[in-house]
Amino acid sequence: MRMAKGVEWALHTLLNLDMVGGGPVGSGQLAEAHGLSPSYLNKQLQQLARAELVVSVPGPRGGFSLAKPLETITLLDVVVAIEGAAELFQCTEIRCSGKIGELSPPPKGACAVSAAMRRAEQSWHDALAAQSLADIKADLDRSPLVRQIVRSALT
């Protein structure tokens, strides 16, 4: 069980898009900034576009730009955009299969195991939703030359 690399790529790329300013930036430049596969980063950016976190501009001088300010983008938004909204723990209802399932009456309530796992997952989601990309950007701005480096790398 490992989170897709695309999440890390997307997070850094979104931060870069903010630092560079408003204009659209091509996926090739964004990939070069961190030595990533351009085509694959492009695919991740399309996922972000579908989630309406970025807007895509076709044609020459096109590319991707932020759709909203970083303050309104949470870590959960990015994770869901890349990974999808499926739950980590997916209950297969094995309690209704096999010998035990045949002997038991059809269960009424929810599966206790599933409910417990869902509770834990909920607090993960809450913690992800509580942190916005602006918070992370504030950390990066501790060393103010970062912004200059990003801007010069993306021109």
Added chain:
Amino acid sequence: MRMAKGVEWALHTLLNLDMVGGGPVGSGQLAEAHGLSPSYLNKQLQQLARAELVVSVPGPRGGFSLAKPLETITLLDVVVAIEGAAELFQCTEIRCSGKIGELSPPPKGACAVSAAMRRAEQSWHDALAAQSLADIKADLDRSPLVRQIVRSALT
């Protein structure tokens, strides 16, 4: 990103092992109870044995039995036993690669993105560690005939 099925299998199997009593139960019977692949459940049980959540008894009349009371087994223990202790979000340090990486001085602090993701993951771990299998068993004991069904299915 999806949690392995083995976690669900392990959780239900551990609960069954508790309900059936102290004697060892073969992986075949445990699998039949929920209609699972016997060999694959056996593999998961070996993982639980390495984590010292169950003890394995070889030979005829052998099988697996609980190594400690359910009160001392948390959801986190089971997840780590099956999935391993690796983190969901694994930082690749892409901030040190590509153009930006070459232009930047070697970073001093930890990656802000990684730190934020780790915070969220920590609260997931905390929530998993806060729930023991005894808590789940208490939920199941709402309908007291469950125990009888499990015992009759595992004899």
Added chain:
DNA sequence: GTAATGATACTCGGATATTGGTTGTCCGAGTGACCGTGG
């Protein structure tokens, strides 16, 4: 009758295929920019 002994059946344990999903690559559709031409 009792104890030793060998065969046997049953279990765990790990080595070996198979499948599904992530990762990576490629080419086509579409669009804005640029250049040349005519008014």
Added chain:
DNA sequence: CCACGGTCACTCGGACAACCAATATCCGAGTATCATTAC
């Protein structure tokens, strides 16, 4: 000098392969049981 039209290069977008890990399966190693036999 300005407006218009055609060509072009550049970008996104989705379809297509490669790789890795989870899933599933199989066979060998080890052990308690049971029957048999000798004392």
